[in-house]
Amino acid sequence: MNKIPEAGFIFPAYTIGTVTQMDLVRYAGASGDFNPIHNDTEYAREAGLGGTIAHGMLIKAYMGRFLLQHFPLSALSSFSSKFKAMTKPGETIEIHGTVKKKDAVNGILTLSIEARNQAGETKATAEAEIRI
């Protein structure tokens, strides 16, 4: 980003797309997180989830993609997320971000990020600190 945005700036929404069961299988293999709630429908039903759910960390990875649309990786100082609701295959994810705080003295920009589904339900929130 050439010009550093001010507090309150709203970034354009970043569309990820529809999460599929195949995405969960691929993420399980890539991350090594084989908790069956993500890849075994029967197990996930028995666990009371009504079917498989996405890894929270896949949603966080999507929020990371959003960050890198606007800032270089080397500027990223911290990235903390909280998982709010389960994402099921078939849901469509979009990432929203705003500048929460601009600390020009210490050179830190704090962003608030949210992953939402097509109905506007918040799946995860995150805060990232960027060195400016």
Next chain:
Amino acid sequence: MALSKESIGKQLSTFPFTIERVKVKEFLSAIGETSPIFHDPQAAQQAGFRDTPIPPTFQTSALFWGYPDFWKDMQSMGIDIKRLLHLKEEYTYHQTLYPGDALQCRVTVADIKSGKMDMVTFETVFLREGTPAITALMTIVVPPEASHE
């Protein structure tokens, strides 16, 4: 089940993990990250990196692939792994990591909150040549059993 707070501060595991280029590629593909700096060493060098860096959440692969006993160890602590949910994941970045880096990863129990909901925070420090590159805090929660009111 109430968790014992005795485990707070306990080191669960320390394990080596070498970042394999193909593993990073697999991760990039799984998350749909297509930025050239992660795929093309030349593009990475033009952006000031010595090679293609790892993306911001790749270290989760080091934890699960490098420490497959993590689930068993959580169970030994009394955590109901069938019902646990991931609540928070917090990263602090100190250094950029690259394929070929040989990491030493140290997992400790950072905090336990026991009550209606059991909550446990694990800290993982990913070290390269003895220096922390990334610090991760993972908090999991075990929600109360359905009460069938």
